Amino acid sequence: MVEANLTATRDGPPRAREADEPRDSVVVRFGADQPLRLDAGVSLAPFQIAYKTYGRLNEARTNAVLICHALTGDQHVASTHPVTGKPGWWDIMVGPGRPIDTERYFVICSNVVGGCMGSSGPSSTNPQTGKPWGLEFPVITIRDMVRAQAMLLDHLGIERLFTVVGGSMGGMQVLEWAATFPHRVFSALPVACATRHSAQNIAFHEVGRQAVMADPEWRGGRYLVEGTNPRRGLAVARMGAHITYLSDAALHRKFGRRFQDRDNPTFSFDADFEVESYLRHQGISFVERFDANSYLYLTRAMDYFDIAADHDGVLSNAFKDSPVRFCVVSFTSDWLFPTSESRAIVHALNAAGARVSFAEIVTDKGHDAFLLDEPELFAIVRGFLEAARKACGLEPGFP
Amino acid sequence: MTATSYQHDMTMQSTARAPGNVRVDHLVVAGMVAPGSKVLDVGCGDGELLRILSETRNVDGRGIEISREGVNQCVAKGLAVIQGDADTDLADYPNDAFDYVILSQTLQATSRPRQALEHMLRIGRRAIVSFPNFGHWKIRLKLLFGGRMPQTDNLPGTWYDTPNIHFCTIKDFRELCGTIGAEMERAEALHASGTPMRFAAPWWFWNLFGEQAVFLLKRRT
Numbered sequence: 001m002v003e004a005n006l007t008a009t010r011d012g013p014p015r016a017r018e019a020d021e022p023r024d025s026v027v028v029r030f031g032a033d034q035p036l037r038l039d040a041g042v043s044l045a046p047f048q049i050a051y052k053t054y055g056r057l058n059e060a061r062t063n064a065v066l067i068c069h070a071l072t073g074d075q076h077v078a079s080t081h082p083v084t085g086k087p088g089w090w091d092i093m094v095g096p097g098r099p100i101d102t103e104r105y106f107v108i109c110s111n112v113v114g115g116c117m118g119s120s121g122p123s124s125t126n127p128q129t130g131k132p133w134g135l136e137f138p139v140i141t142i143r144d145m146v147r148a149q150a151m152l153l154d155h156l157g158i159e160r161l162f163t164v165v166g167g168s169m170g171g172m173q174v175l176e177w178a179a180t181f182p183h184r185v186f187s188a189l190p191v192a193c194a195t196r197h198s199a200q201n202i203a204f205h206e207v208g209r210q211a212v213m214a215d216p217e218w219r220g221g222r223y224l225v226e227g228t229n230p231r232r233g234l235a236v237a238r239m240g241a242h243i244t245y246l247s248d249a250a251l252h253r254k255f256g257r258r259f260q261d262r263d264n265p266t267f268s269f270d271a272d273f274e275v276e277s278y279l280r281h282q283g284i285s286f287v288e289r290f291d292a293n294s295y296l297y298l299t300r301a302m303d304y305f306d307i308a309a310d311h312d313g314v315l316s317n318a319f320k321d322s323p324v325r326f327c328v329v330s331f332t333s334d335w336l337f338p339t340s341e342s343r344a345i346v347h348a349l350n351a352a353g354a355r356v357s358f359a360e361i362v363t364d365k366g367h368d369a370f371l372l373d374e375p376e377l378f379a380i381v382r383g384f385l386e387a388a389r390k391a392c393g394l395e396p397g398f399p
Numbered sequence: 400m401t402a403t404s405y406q407h408d409m410t411m412q413s414t415a416r417a418p419g420n421v422r423v424d425h426l427v428v429a430g431m432v433a434p435g436s437k438v439l440d441v442g443c444g445d446g447e448l449l450r451i452l453s454e455t456r457n458v459d460g461r462g463i464e465i466s467r468e469g470v471n472q473c474v475a476k477g478l479a480v481i482q483g484d485a486d487t488d489l490a491d492y493p494n495d496a497f498d499y500v501i502l503s504q505t506l507q508a509t510s511r512p513r514q515a516l517e518h519m520l521r522i523g524r525r526a527i528v529s530f531p532n533f534g535h536w537k538i539r540l541k542l543l544f545g546g547r548m549p550q551t552d553n554l555p556g557t558w559y560d561t562p563n564i565h566f567c568t569i570k571d572f573r574e575l576c577g578t579i580g581a582e583m584e585r586a587e588a589l590h591a592s593g594t595p596m597r598f599a600a601p602w603w604f605w606n607l608f609g610e611q612a613v614f615l616l617k618r619r620t
Binding site for chain 1: 459461467470471473474475476477478479480481482483491492493496
């Protein structure tokens with residue numbers, strides 16, 4: 001069943017083209033004279049960043065909001081996705097009159113380095129060889145992603161962000177922004193994240209990577225050159241990961257033990273249960289829009305993330321005397337980035353004397369709650385941004 | 400400290416309001432805070448006191464609140480408030496992090512009031528504590544003649560359904576201050592409405608006629 005469905009999508013979109021010439025995006029190309037210095041000890045040059053903007057930058061250039069996307073997200077935060085044709089991944093949060101109001105703020109969202117939607121990554125063309133990078137692409141970190149975003153802001157002439165916001169891997173970037181560039185960020189909204197990836201989360205990621213690499217079509221990462229595609233491996237990785245984004249209660253509420261289009265079990269390995277069918281669908285639709293090697297690189301970047309380790313093992317050192325206003329948000333049923341992780345952030349920020357708010361939202365939707373319709377989250381984001389706007393002297397009606 | 404915001408409602412039903420619908424007892428507390436200082440409000444409820452402090456005294460205010468609804472309301476108002484419990488989370492704060500740590504109408508709901516008070520004086524250079532006085536004459540009379548745990552307009556809960564598990568009198572509180580080495584810089588006894596009894600009186604008088612008390616404490620160095 002999996003076999004049939006997955007092979008049915010063999011003639012997917014031309015991923016290599018999207019990686020170099022992304023549709024519906026702006027691309028900034030940094031030349032050999034502007035290398036991105038990576039934590040791995042090497043430089044990436046030339047390289048490119050694909051991004052989208054919404055709203056208008058005010059004259060003082062003080063109303064910029066950077067949205068950092070999660071592992072499988074991209075720059076299409078509030079507009080139609082060019083590959084899937086679906087609405088932006090956070091368009092209930094971002095837009096005219098939305099909590100992140102594009103009539104007030106100049107919203108920037110860029111594809112992370114290592115991604116596959118137009119910023120340099122393993123599926124991009126290696127300028128030295130003229131072929132896709134594959135595993136020749138250097139391993140990147142969350143801090144590398146943030147450094148690249150900082151170069152994008154320099155390019156846009158924005159010295160300081162009004163706020164930086166994101167969930168999950170996006171939240172990691174938010175924390176890294178506050179730790180690495182505290183004076184370029186007025187406020188920060190890390191949602192459903194942590195200052196380090198836990199052993200359990202590294203373990204989940206390793207299962208996903210092994211699934212990709214076990215697919216014979218992965219070809220040691222050279223599938224783009226060899227004309228294959230590790231769809232099955234990537235789909236299985238996505239299926240496993242997707243379970244971690246939900247919760248027991250949410251799965252039960254949505255699917256229970258209901259059968260899919262049948263009244264009785266078939267005594268086979270067909271997708272008898274609705275939940276199986278749903279996961280298979282998640283896996284299949286994911287491989288349509290995502291590159292397998294990018295999945296390896298980005299999960300790796302999350303695994304390496306540990307802010308305290310970069311600051312003598314003391315988390316609060318990372319935020320010492322931070323001028324940034326923080327608002328940390330977690331969800332009760334998130335077991336991937338549980339509330340205890342957010343409390344550790346809050347604890348460190350308090351110890352560092354930083355100004356921090358922290359709210360835990362009751363929901364059974366699990367980690368994915370940050371992407372869904374959670375009115376309490378909207379109220380908190382709205383309230384936090386409004387207070388920050390007053391505090392930094394932006395007029396209520398600006399721009 | 401269980402259900403702090405609930406507790407606020409329980410004790411303050413007949414509280415007087417100043418112009419702008421401000422609770423009078425909050426104004427008494429706010430009056431003890433030096434302008435421009437850094438304040439932690441423990442059990443900040445819906446954040447009304449923090450709002451008054453930031454608007455009238457230009458205070459850099461932070462809050463801890465146990466109820467999720469309270470916290471989320473505060474954050475939505477733009478206040479720097481975190482979800483936490485006075486009994487467990489005060490230990491996480493470094494020494495001298497604040498000029499004032501305020502515990503407004505919450506002391507009696509903590510499970511270890513002495514420890515909470517000691518942490519407050521460690522975290523803050525000064526502490527402000529307000530609490531209902533269980534030595535008030537009406538409460539004494541109710542117990543003496545009714546023979547049951549007193550219920551009043553300000554303390555309407557039954558003994559088995561109240562977050563208030565550590566009632567004390569003004570006399571008791573002064574004794575605790577002595578035990579932990581806290582210096583009393585100011586004290587006010589308040590009427591039931593929260594308005595201060597603006598005259599000098601011996602402690603026994605306040606302990607009998609003050610329905611609430613507010614203390615400004617300083618760490619003895």
